[in-house]
Structure formats: C-alpha cells, structure tokens
Amino acid sequence: MARLSSGLVIISMCGLALTACAKTDEPGAAPSPGQQQGPVKIGISLPLTGDFSEPGKGIQEGYQVWADRVNAKGGLLGRKVELIFRDDASDPNRVSSDYESLITQDKVDLVFGPFSSRLVIPAAKVAESYGMVFVEPAGAAKEVFEQGFERLFYAAPAIADDHYDYLADYLVKLPEDQRPKTAAYASLDDPFAQGTAYGLRDRLAAAGIRTVVDEVYPPETTDFSPIAAKIAAAEPDLVVGGTQFEDSVGLVRALQELKVQPKLAAFSTGPTLAEFPEAVKGAAEHIVSPVGWSATSTFTGNEEMVRRYKEMFGGAANEDAANGYTVGQIIEAAVTAAKCADPSKECQDELTEHIRQGTFDTVVGPLSFDDKGRPEQAHMIQQYVDGKIEIVLPEQAGTADLVYPKQEW
Amino acid sequence: MSLLLQGVALGVLTGGLYALLASGLSLYFGVMRVVMVAHPAFLFLAAYLTYTVHTALGVDPFLALPVTVPVFFALGVAVQRLLVARLAPENVAMMSVLLTFGLALTIEGLLGTFYTGSYKSVSMEYATRSLTIGGVHLPYDKIIAFAVAALTLAVLFAVLVRSRFGQALRATIQHREAARLVGVQTERVAGYGFGVGLATAAVGGTVLALITPFFPASHWVWIGKLMAIIVVGGLGSVAGAALAAVLLGVVEGVVLVTVDATWATMMFYVFLFLTLLARPQGFFGGRLAHRF
Numbered sequence: 001m002a003r004l005s006s007g008l009v010i011i012s013m014c015g016l017a018l019t020a021c022a023k024t025d026e027p028g029a030a031p032s033p034g035q036q037q038g039p040v041k042i043g044i045s046l047p048l049t050g051d052f053s054e055p056g057k058g059i060q061e062g063y064q065v066w067a068d069r070v071n072a073k074g075g076l077l078g079r080k081v082e083l084i085f086r087d088d089a090s091d092p093n094r095v096s097s098d099y100e101s102l103i104t105q106d107k108v109d110l111v112f113g114p115f116s117s118r119l120v121i122p123a124a125k126v127a128e129s130y131g132m133v134f135v136e137p138a139g140a141a142k143e144v145f146e147q148g149f150e151r152l153f154y155a156a157p158a159i160a161d162d163h164y165d166y167l168a169d170y171l172v173k174l175p176e177d178q179r180p181k182t183a184a185y186a187s188l189d190d191p192f193a194q195g196t197a198y199g200l201r202d203r204l205a206a207a208g209i210r211t212v213v214d215e216v217y218p219p220e221t222t223d224f225s226p227i228a229a230k231i232a233a234a235e236p237d238l239v240v241g242g243t244q245f246e247d248s249v250g251l252v253r254a255l256q257e258l259k260v261q262p263k264l265a266a267f268s269t270g271p272t273l274a275e276f277p278e279a280v281k282g283a284a285e286h287i288v289s290p291v292g293w294s295a296t297s298t299f300t301g302n303e304e305m306v307r308r309y310k311e312m313f314g315g316a317a318n319e320d321a322a323n324g325y326t327v328g329q330i331i332e333a334a335v336t337a338a339k340c341a342d343p344s345k346e347c348q349d350e351l352t353e354h355i356r357q358g359t360f361d362t363v364v365g366p367l368s369f370d371d372k373g374r375p376e377q378a379h380m381i382q383q384y385v386d387g388k389i390e391i392v393l394p395e396q397a398g399t400a401d402l403v404y405p406k407q408e409w
Numbered sequence: 410m411s412l413l414l415q416g417v418a419l420g421v422l423t424g425g426l427y428a429l430l431a432s433g434l435s436l437y438f439g440v441m442r443v444v445m446v447a448h449p450a451f452l453f454l455a456a457y458l459t460y461t462v463h464t465a466l467g468v469d470p471f472l473a474l475p476v477t478v479p480v481f482f483a484l485g486v487a488v489q490r491l492l493v494a495r496l497a498p499e500n501v502a503m504m505s506v507l508l509t510f511g512l513a514l515t516i517e518g519l520l521g522t523f524y525t526g527s528y529k530s531v532s533m534e535y536a537t538r539s540l541t542i543g544g545v546h547l548p549y550d551k552i553i554a555f556a557v558a559a560l561t562l563a564v565l566f567a568v569l570v571r572s573r574f575g576q577a578l579r580a581t582i583q584h585r586e587a588a589r590l591v592g593v594q595t596e597r598v599a600g601y602g603f604g605v606g607l608a609t610a611a612v613g614g615t616v617l618a619l620i621t622p623f624f625p626a627s628h629w630v631w632i633g634k635l636m637a638i639i640v641v642g643g644l645g646s647v648a649g650a651a652l653a654a655v656l657l658g659v660v661e662g663v664v665l666v667t668v669d670a671t672w673a674t675m676m677f678y679v680f681l682f683l684t685l686l687a688r689p690q691g692f693f694g695g696r697l698a699h700r701f
Contacts, residue, residue: 051626053521053526054525054526054527189671215669215670216669216670216671217669217670217671217674218670218671218674219630220630220633220634220674221670221674222621222630222631222634223419223423223661223662225419225423225548225551225662226415226416226419226420226661226662226665226666226670226673227665227670229412229415229416229419229546229666230412230665230666232415232546233411233412233415245528245622246528246621246622246623246624246627249528249530249621249622250621250622253536253537253550253620254548256537256538257537257538257539257546257548257549257550257551258415258539258546258548259539259541259546273527273528274527275527275528275529275530275622278530278532279528279530279532279622280532280537281532281534281537283537
C-alpha cells in the first residue's frame with residue numbers, strides 16, 4: 001500500500017513537472033523561424049454589438065483601413081498583417097476572455113485595444129498579465145491610467161481633463177473687458193464627460209472666472225428644462241456642457257427655450273457627431289467642442305486614410321475610425337524600429353520601450369506618452385461657423401478664427 | 410422665487426407628458442394584470458414611425474397620427490390575442506414581465522436593424538421657442554405635449570366612462586367573471602383594451618419625437634419612471650396615474666431647481682418606496698388594487 005501511494009506521488013510529480021515544462025516551453029517556441037514567415041497576427045476584441053456598437057464599428061473600420069494600407073505596401077517587416085476580430089458585445093467579462101483566448105489559443109503576435117474605458121481596463125489587465133504591449137484607441141478616463149499598467153498607451157491627443165486646454169488658454173488670455181466673468185457647468189455623471197467639463201472649470205476658476213452653476217445629472221435624465229432654468233437664473237457668460245449626444249441636444253434646446261444667451265457655449269462629444277446640426281437646427285452655429293481629429297487636417301497620413309476609408313466603406317471617415325488608424329500607425333512605427341513583431345517578452349519589451357520614448361506622427365498629430373501611458377498633447381477646438389465645422393484652435397492648425405461672442409441661438 | 414415658479418411651471422407641463430406616456434401602462438394592468446415592460450419600446454417605435462413620416466413626406470410630425478394610431482391599435486389587439494392571452498392565467502403578472510421584456514428587446518433590435526444605431530430627431534421651428542408670462546418661460550413644445558396629453562386623456566376618459574365599450578372594459582377591469590356572467594365578451598374587450606393602450610403609445614411617441622432625440626435603446630430609461638408613476642397613482646387607475654404623473658413632474662422640477670438633478674431623478678423611487686410602505690394600493694387606487 002505504501003509502495004502504491006509513493007508510486008502515485010512520483011507519477012503525479014512527473015505529471016506536474018511535465019506541465020511545468022510545457023508551460024515554460026511556449027514563449028521560447030513563439031519566435032521560431034517557421035512562425036516568423038507567416039502573417040503578423042493582431043488580436044482585437046471590439047464591441048460590435050450592444051451599447052457601444054456604433055463607435056466599435058468605427059474603430060474596426062479604422063483598423064481595417066490601416067491593415068489594408070500596410071498590406072498594400074508589402075506588410076510589416078515583409079509579413080502580411082492579419083487582423084483577428086472578436087465581438088465582446090460591450091460586455092467587460094467577454095472582453096477579458098476574448099483577449100485571453102486571442103493570446104493563448106490564436107497565439108497572436110500583437111494586440112490592439114477595444115473601445116471605451118469600461119472595456120479597456122479589463123482588456124488591458126489581460127494583455128498586461130501576458131506582457132503584451134497594449135495601445136488602445138478609446139480609454140480616456142482618468143481611471144484607466146490609475147491601474148498601474150506598464151504597457152498601456154492611449155492613442156489620441158489627450159485624456160478627458162485636457163480636452164479644453166486650448167480653449168482655456170484662449171479665454172484666459174482675452175483682455176480684461178472681453179473676458180467672460182461667470183460660467184455655468186452642467187455635466188453628465190460619467191467619468192469622461194465630467195473630466196472634460198471639470199478640466200475647463202478648474203482652469204477657468206483658477207483664472208478668476210466665477211463658477212455660478214455646477215450641475216451633475218444622471219444618465220436617466222430626460223428633461224433638461226429645469227437645469228436650463230437654473231442656468232438662466234444665473235445669467236452666465238459661458239455655458240459648458242460635459243455631454244454625450246442626447247443631453248447635448250436636450251441642453252441646447254432647453255437653453256434656447258429659457259432664453260439663455262451666453263457669449264460662448266461649449267459641449268463635448270455631441271456637436272462632433274454628424275447628427276447634431278440636424279437635431280438642433282440653426283442653434284449649432286458658433287457652438288465649440290474639443291475634437292481629437294479633423295478630416296481636413298494635414299497630419300501624417302490623414303489624407304490617405306480619408307481617401308482609403310471612402311474607397312473601402314463608401315462614407316466619410318469619423319473620429320473613431322481615425323483613433324483606430326492611429327493605433328495602427330503607432331504600432332507600425334514601433335515594429336519597424338524594433339524590427340520584431342512576435343509575442344516574446346524581448347520583443348514586447350522592446351516595443352513598449354520604444355513607444356514610451358518616441359514621438360509618433362499620426363493622423364491626429366504628433367503623439368508622445370508619459371510614464372502612465374497618457375498622451376501629452378491637447379485636443380483641437382472646433383466651432384460651427386456658417387453652418388460648417390471649422391477648427392478654430394490652436395491657431396496654427398486652424399481653418400477659421402474663433403467667433404466670440406457667439407450669435408444668439 | 411421666480412426660479413421656483415419656473416420649476417413648478419415646467420414640472421406641471423412635464424407631468425402632463427408623463428401622464429400621457431403612463432396612461433397605457435395603467436390600462437394594461439387594470440384590464441389584464443399585464444405588466445407591460447415593452448410600453449416605452451412601443452413609444453419609441455411610434456417615434457421612429459413619426460420620424461419616417463416627417464422626413465419622407467416633409468409634413469408636421471402630428472400628421473403621422475392618423476396612420477400610427479390605427480396601426481398601433483391593431484398591433485395592440487394582435488399582441489394581446491396572439492401573445493398575452495396565451496399566458497397561463499395563474500401567474501400572468503410574472504410571465505407578462507418576461508414576455509414583454511422579450512418584446513421590448515425585439516423592437517429594439519428591429520429598430521437598430523432598420524434605422525441603425527445612430528441618433529434620430531424631429532426638430533420643428535416651434536419646438537425651441539417659448540411663451541413668457543410674468544418672467545416664467547413656457548416652452549411651446551412642452552405646452553403642445555401638455556395639450557396633446559390632456560386631449561388624449563380626456564378622450565380616453567370619455568371612452569371609458571361614456572361608451573358601451575368603456576363600460577364593458579371597466580366591468581372587465583373590476584370583475585372579470587361577473588362581467589362574463591352579464592354577457593360581456595371579456596376576451597374581445599381585453600384585446601381592444603390593449604389596443605387602446607398601445608394607441609396612446611402612438612400619440613405619446615409622436616410627442617416624444619418632438620422633444621427629444623432618440624436611438625433604439627432610448628426606451629430603457631423610461632420604464633422605471635413610468636412604472637413608478639402608475640404604482641404611486643394606483644395600479645389600474647388611469648385618473649390616478651395622471652394625477653401622480655403631474656405630482657411627480659412638479660416634485661422633479663422643484664427638486665431639480667432647488668437641489669440637483671441626481672436627487673430629482675431619485676424622487677421617483679423615493680415616492681415609489683413611500684407608496685409601497687404606506688399605501689401599497691397607490692394613492693388613488695380603488696378597491697381593485699386591493700386584490701394585490
């Protein structure tokens with residue numbers, strides 16, 4: 001009996017040792033010459049259905065346009081690029097298992113990020129645990145950068161809090177008699193939307209522009225008139241909305257109804273969407289918004305991306321597609337510099353190091369990152385001028401001058 | 410002070426809209442003990458149809474009503490006869506939640522397929538202007554919504570009180586077996602009752618389209634609010650729902666201008682909670698609500 005059990009112990013120990021061997025073998029096997037010849041496989045999970053399906057598709061198209069261009073040029077390091085997509089249905093649990101299986105089953109060489117801070121965090125946790133570099137197109141909330149990720153980079157000009165930096169600079173520099181004296185803020189209870197409004201609020205408050213209304217409303221809010229009534233009673237020079245779409249339209253309409261006529265009105269996200277001018281009619285005129293990308297900008301590869309997008313998908317490219325494309329551009333530059341594209345630790349370390357140090361020319365402008373992966377640039381400011389979207393700040397990228405004070409809506 | 414008045418005025422107008430949106434819910438529950446989770450989904454279905462009529466023909470959104478109201482009535486009868494009537498009678502309340510939840514998802518999916526997930530809106534020139542009386546601004550779109558709600562509820566009320574169908578329907582609401590004994594064809598009446606409920610959704614949807622942009626999943630935020638209204642009002646009581654809607658509209662408006670938006674939204678649930686604790690049959694619910 002004693003013999004039998006000691007035999008069992010030996011057998012099971014051998015078993016354990018074998019599995020341990022198998023495990024340690026894997027990373028070593030990855031950069032074998034055979035695999036180097038195949039395509040560069042890039043694993044991506046995106047919300048193609050569910051809450052974020054619209055922006056998710058936009059990002060997917062951006063990735064596809066990038067892959068198409070790279071392959072037309074002969075691929076990455078002479079290897080074709082192959083994108084492997086999974087649909088996470090906007091579910092944070094699915095996104096984790098998607099990346100898990102992309103990395104362990106599909107043995108992808110690189111991973112690209114999903115859409116929205118809510119999905120980026122669980123996805124980055126998986127990528128980080130396998131030591132994969134993780135460039136993501138849409139995780140701008142503060143929390144993303146507070147998780148201690150070492151291989152995450154956000155491929156857009158700025159995190160939420162810095163979106164209005166150029167506008168703040170402009171307002172603070174105005175001569176005393178033209179400068180707005182009071183400002184009203186209304187923001188959706190959402191880390192990204194609040195980040196944009198509060199970034200501006202804090203900068204303006206520091207410059208002596210008084211905050212007269214500071215409202216936060218939950219996502220279930222359907223009626224914006226009472227919020228507008230509060231703003232109307234305070235008669236602010238400046239109205240700032242930390243908004244998404246419905247609430248930006250709701251606020252603009254309610255402010256009109258309550259006859260609030262500020263000198264400047266700024267809303268995030270809503271006005272950058274194509275549906276906005278239709279939804280608020282003439283009231284869109286002179287509304288300003290932070291925007292990370294412009295179809296008409298002359299940044300590296302932008303013209304080509306817009307053209308290729310039109311050829312492939314028939315419509316006009318949007319910011320989501322541009323953000324996806326930007327991820328591709330950064331990885332492309334890093335892979336070319338590091339001369340490797342495989343999941344081994346050495347290669348992923350080298351890519352990470354390169355991205356951390358470098359500055360990258362992309363369709364949203366030159367990008368560089370701090371030690372938490374936060375981009376160090378700022379968003380441009382757009383304004384509806386004569387019914388058209390124009391870039392008004394910064395001046396060197398501008399297509400028109402900022403109109404201030406705005407016309408009545 | 411004027412801010413408070415403004416809050417009350419906006420609350421009354423919004424309350425009118427809530428009354429219109431909730432009236433159908435009250436009816437379904439009254440007639441058939443059906444908890445109709447899909448009612449807001451039907452509201453937005455109507456909003457999309459209004460959008461189609463408005464953009465395709467370039468006419469005022471309210472001209473969509475002669476099309477959508479009969480269609481929705483027929484749809485309501487069909488839903489009741491083909492789906493709801495087949496639920497096991499002993500646990501209709503529970504099973505109807507599941508059934509109509511499925512309906513809501515189906516509608517949302519179809520809307521997403523046909524209209525895509527992007528936002529749609531119907532914006533009329535008059536929708537962003539307002540009437541100013543003594544420093545209080547009354548937005549025209551809200552006045553219109555209130556007027557349409559008042560008119561629709563008056564018609565609904567007249568039908569319920571005056572017509573033979575209304576009497577049969579109320580008899581069915583009050584005591585199904587007794588109604589059947591005196592010769593009311595309760596199945597048919599129940600079908601028509603459901604149809605009338607959905608017809609109010611057609612009207613409500615048009616009004617909603619006028620005041621807010623929408624996308625296929627817009628309906629979820631309305632379910633909680635509307636359910637709270639009919640519970641506070643007394644399940645099954647259309648008049649109670651209307652009064653509760655105006656009451657909650659005013660409370661929401663006043664809390665919003667005096668405290669903040671988070672508390673204002675919470676008021677619906679605070680009232681729901683208080684009602685369930687203090688008077689579970691609802692503040693205006695009659696005998697029939699006692700059965701639950």
